[in-house]
Amino acid sequence: xxxxxxxxxxxxxxxxxxxxxxxxxxxxxxxxxxxxxxxxxxxxxxxxxxxxxxxxxxxxxxxxxxxxxxxxxxxxxxxxxxxxxxxxxxxxxxxxxxxxxxxxxxxxxxxxxxxxxxxxxxxxxxxxxxxxxxxxxxxxxxxxxxxxxxxxxxxxxxxxxxxxxxxxxxxxxxxxxxxxxxxxxxxxxxxxxxxxxxxxxxxxxxxxxxxxxxxxxxxxxxxxxxxxxxxxxxxxxxxxxxxxxxxxxxxxxxxxxxxxxxxxxxxxxxxxxxxxxxxxxxxxxxxxxxxxxxxxxxxxxxxxxxxxxxxxxxxxxxxxxxxxxxxxxxxxxxxxxxxxxxxxxxxxxxxxxxxxxxxxxxxxxxxxxxxxxxxxxxxxxxxxxxxxxxxxxxxxxxxxxxxxxxxxxxxxxxxxxxxxxxxxxxxxxxxxxxxxxxxxxxxxxxxxxxxxxxxxxxxxxxxxxxxxxxxxxxxxxxxxxxxxxxxxxxxxxxxxxxxxxxxxxxxxxxxxxxxxxxxxxxxxxxxxxxxxxxxxxxxxxxxxxxxxxxxxxxxxxxxxxxxxxxxxxxxxxxxxxxxxxxxxxxxxxxxxxxxxxxxxxxxxxxxxxxxxxxxxxxxxxxxxxxxxxxxxxxxxxxxxxxxxxxxxxxxxxxxxxxxxxxxx
Numbered sequence: 001x002x003x004x005x006x007x008x009x010x011x012x013x014x015x016x017x018x019x020x021x022x023x024x025x026x027x028x029x030x031x032x033x034x035x036x037x038x039x040x041x042x043x044x045x046x047x048x049x050x051x052x053x054x055x056x057x058x059x060x061x062x063x064x065x066x067x068x069x070x071x072x073x074x075x076x077x078x079x080x081x082x083x084x085x086x087x088x089x090x091x092x093x094x095x096x097x098x099x100x101x102x103x104x105x106x107x108x109x110x111x112x113x114x115x116x117x118x119x120x121x122x123x124x125x126x127x128x129x130x131x132x133x134x135x136x137x138x139x140x141x142x143x144x145x146x147x148x149x150x151x152x153x154x155x156x157x158x159x160x161x162x163x164x165x166x167x168x169x170x171x172x173x174x175x176x177x178x179x180x181x182x183x184x185x186x187x188x189x190x191x192x193x194x195x196x197x198x199x200x201x202x203x204x205x206x207x208x209x210x211x212x213x214x215x216x217x218x219x220x221x222x223x224x225x226x227x228x229x230x231x232x233x234x235x236x237x238x239x240x241x242x243x244x245x246x247x248x249x250x251x252x253x254x255x256x257x258x259x260x261x262x263x264x265x266x267x268x269x270x271x272x273x274x275x276x277x278x279x280x281x282x283x284x285x286x287x288x289x290x291x292x293x294x295x296x297x298x299x300x301x302x303x304x305x306x307x308x309x310x311x312x313x314x315x316x317x318x319x320x321x322x323x324x325x326x327x328x329x330x331x332x333x334x335x336x337x338x339x340x341x342x343x344x345x346x347x348x349x350x351x352x353x354x355x356x357x358x359x360x361x362x363x364x365x366x367x368x369x370x371x372x373x374x375x376x377x378x379x380x381x382x383x384x385x386x387x388x389x390x391x392x393x394x395x396x397x398x399x400x401x402x403x404x405x406x407x408x409x410x411x412x413x414x415x416x417x418x419x420x421x422x423x424x425x426x427x428x429x430x431x432x433x434x435x436x437x438x439x440x441x442x443x444x445x446x447x448x449x450x451x452x453x454x455x456x457x458x459x460x461x462x463x464x465x466x467x468x469x470x471x472x473x474x475x476x477x478x479x480x481x482x483x484x485x486x487x488x489x490x491x492x493x494x495x496x497x498x499x500x501x502x503x504x505x506x507x508x509x510x511x512x513x514x515x516x517x518x519x520x521x522x523x524x525x526x527x528x529x530x531x532x533x534x535x536x537x538x539x540x541x542x543x544x545x546x547x548x549x550x551x552x553x554x555x556x557x558x559x560x561x562x563x564x565x566x567x568x569x570x571x572x573x574x575x576x577x578x579x580x581x582x583x584x585x586x587x588x589x590x591x592x593x594x595x596x597x598x599x600x601x602x603x604x605x606x607x608x609x610x611x612x613x614x615x616x617x618x619x620x621x622x623x624x625x626x627x628x629x630x631x632x633x634x635x636x637x638x639x640x641x642x643x644x645x646x647x648x649x650x651x652x653x654x655x656x657x658x659x660x661x662x663x664x
Contacts, residue, residue: 020114023188024130027069031070065115076134141228162180164446197232252370254289254344257285260282260283261301273297289371295314296314298311324586340381381550408499411434412540415561418535420617438456438481460495460496461495465486466487468484469482469484493513526634535613536557590612593612622661
């Protein structure tokens with residue numbers, strides 16, 4: 001590779017850029033992670049000599065701006081540009097006099113090439129020319145998430161725009177200044193990212209390469225900030241990069257899942273470190289184990305004379321495995337969703353945990369991988385809505401929070417009526433209109449109460465219905481709203497009830513059949529009480545999803561019982577041990593219900609019951625239809641120390657045969 005290779009390549013790429021004044025104009029020039037070390041080595045070799053130092057600055061203008069842009073993109077942190085620049089050129093520091101010379105050359109080259117400069121803010125200009133640095137991308141995505149939920153964001157007044165930025169971009173001066181000082185450019189950049197999300201959400205067959213915005217969406221944004229894919233295609237982020245390899249933890253081994261390779265590229269060989277494997281037209285798996293414990297991993301695909309490279313994040317100093325979504329996640333992001341995780345490291349980690357179950361999940365459990373390598377696993381099972389892991393001797397900490405996104409949910413009912421339904425195929429039979437709920441994270445809207453009312457529509461079929469969202473309560477992360485029907489519609493047929501809004505990314509709906517008769521309220525007045533776990537798991541959403549994740553249980557609890565009732569992990573485990581629940585894929589699901597009848601005085605029977613409480617609603621409906629003249633009993637919640645909560649009901653003698661018939 002000759003000395004003129006890089007200059008020629010960058011000049012050719014730059015010539016294809018139409019608008020050289022826009023933000024991110026140099027983004028397409030910056031070499032990828034796999035090539036950046038080669039370019040950096042070239043720069044270091046030249047920089048060692050005075051003539052090379054001047055050559056790069058004055059004779060290779062495209063190399064010079066690519067160097068400045070690359071440092072801004074890969075290494076920039078607030079107030080720390082020059083130390084990283086010095087590292088890239090192979091020095092320990094850049095003296096102030098040299099900084100002045102480099103800045104002067106930067107202005108000259110920028111004007112020569114038609115680039116926009118932000119006055120005498122040279123670092124700011126370099127950042128502007130590459131768009132959003134990697135270190136700021138996660139914060140910019142949070143701003144885009146806000147814009148996605150606010151259709152009128154582009155029409156904000158200057159004052160409202162400043163308020164919106166100040167509220168969402170805290171302690172990030174460079175990004176704040178970009179959004180406030182270059183509103184027109186910031187709007188263009190934000191709009192292009194939102195357009196990419198809209199296109200990718202509408203057609204799940206498309207990938208990033210199908211977009212005209214592909215030059216803005218660098219692969220590094222996805223590799224190093226995984227929430228990028230979650231933002232662009234919330235329903236199925238992994239589908240954006242089916243040609244990308246990824247690490248996978250498989251309880252005893254660490255594998256690399258390899259994508260399928262097109263037939264016209266075969267024969268080909270995958271290679272990572274000293275490990276090789278033949279490529280195939282179907283996805284495959286490559287055992288890694290000890291090889292995974294590096295900061296970065298370079299995977300190559302050798303097909304004849306052609307080499308393709310992928311750079312992956314390794315597990316040094318540790319990897320954070322998201323057990324519910326089955327992928328390693330970026331543990332450096334501001335906050336992660338509450339859920340089941342595992343910390344996997346080669347060495348023992350000194351750590352403190354808050355908000356996690358420690359009794360059944362000790363720290364640093366020794367583990368031997370398939371190749372004999374020793375490692376340590378710390379499982380993180382949350383017990384609260386927020387949690388945190390900090391590390392001894394390290395500033396880094398990992399925060400977990402619920403309510404990171406706007407959520408809509410539909411439940412069968414609230415409080416004691418939450419299990420009053422039955423399911424027939426896709427239809428949910430109810431005697432009351434369902435409970436419609438919204439959870440809105442703080443900062444989503446300037447005026448949440450007003451915005452929720454305007455943006456979130458309730459539909460019956462395709463017709464908008466009248467009503468109002470009323471704030472129910474709040475916690476430290478979100479506000480909760482429930483729907484109040486203005487004039488309760490009289491539904492005499494099967495209909496679809498839905499919550500629809502752009503900010504949700506999808507539509508949440510129930511197909512319901514409204515029954516005209518209602519059972520007496522007194523029957524259920526003691527529910528859910530200590531029987532709350534079963535009431536939550538009985539919800540139709542649980543049945544349709546084959547169970548509930550921990551986060552689903554928390555969301556359902558907030559909607560159904562906002563009075564502080566808690567879900568006990570201990571009780572869930574005991575229900576699993578007794579055979580009432582199944583725990584699979586980090587989801588709990590009701591799999592069995594049991595009834596015991598004991599004769600008492602005058603032929604009456606005491607029924608003890610544990611399992612799906614929705615079955616009892618069906619039982620009560622059946623008994624009431626057959627013995628309408630006899631009062632229905634009241635359900636008692638029995639919760640004795642050392643025993644699992646269950647339900648108890650006293651039936652009269654004339655009702656017993658109907659009860660037995662249902663349970664047979």
